[in-house]
Amino acid sequence: MSIYARVQGGFVMEIIAPAFDSDGVEVQISDRFTPDIVAMLADVTKENPAPLPGYAAAEANGSWTFGVYVPPAPTATEIVEQNTATMDSLLSQAALSIAPLQDSMDLGIATSAETSLLTAWKQYRVAVNRVDLTAWPAAWPVHP
Template sequence: MMRIYARVEHGAYVECITPVTYTADLEVVHAGAESRIGKEVPIVERFTPEMVSTLVDITDLNPAPKIGWLYDGEHFAVQVPFEESPEEILAANKLQMDKLLTRASSAMTPLLVALQLGDATIEETELARKWQSYCRSVKSVDLKVKAPAWPNLPAL
């Protein structure tokens, strides 16, 4: 039976090494000697010892591992996608909320000054209301969900 190998790098299956057969006898076949044509070229004749040390025979494994699977030195396993912890999700969402509120605060500052001084235009007053509504919407977002629906910036 011809052998199939997985090349493993940093604990992951990165390349499939399939069999190669002899296509010609390199030496003169002596009387009674068997031809090697069609037989598998041994893996140690195809690659350096360093490369061979990264190979794992997967010929008889069922199910056959696929490129990208993890290898722990004994077993292959499907790579499990990274999942953020609830604490990481909350921290990332708090950071995003802070960024959005900082942006809103920067936009609202000149509008609020105009309102306090009593010389805000109707447009500035309306825009200040939109930014305040936006801030309330940002603060009401559920920060525990992975991809919260952040409100859109106010139309300017």
Template sequence: MTMKKYARVVNGKVDNIFETVNPITEEFAPQQVWVDITGRDIYQVDYDYIATNYNGVWTFNSEFPWSLSELGKKLREEKAKRFDSVVANLAASDLQAKVDLGIATAAETAYLTALNEYFVAFMQVNKQPGYPQTITWPQLP
């Protein structure tokens, strides 16, 4: 399976960007407008970009050179800050190795499970109603 990247278009603008291996209609309601943007980078498609469909071909923010939207920058910075903090803590510990080797305590195993649940919730914040204007970040265990 290959990871695909999609942009949701609402009122002529990109309001969400989502990556998945599943069909996008399994992740979100099928009546939403999602455009496959796999292979395009953030300078070509970003939050708040104007999206236009000309005879079945989608264009995004036709100005050149493309610039990142302020909303996109803020979202990426906040997500990176939160993600990097957790990854650094996890990498510094031997928790995963202990669980893999079967020598972790019950508390360590439960904590790793909680961290994995956090990562899933963290990576799916853009499925929340009101995203990206309203985000409820998951709490670190």
């Protein structure tokens, strides 16, 4: 009973289970798939533990190795870019929450709950602006 992994781009894309004909005889993989597909297959019948889709796969000298994929750490530039995008999104959300509260304050009709919430949102906005954008992961404050 043969089990295969379809490997593409250094990753296990799928596991192909054995197939049997009506007499219970295993159908050879070369009879089931085109040569192009067979060329992308690794026999994982004896692998223990068996690889899963998403695992990293590497071939050297006709032998395969498999392992859980660990993504590379982001670069300093990627960290700043991602944190800046998160900060922009959080500041936009804060602005949308602050605007109607600030309007009620400006009009002199704010309730005590609105006044407290406005203060909390402004404190949150200041805290978001103070987050270290070079840190990974960044310590984002919790919104009110």
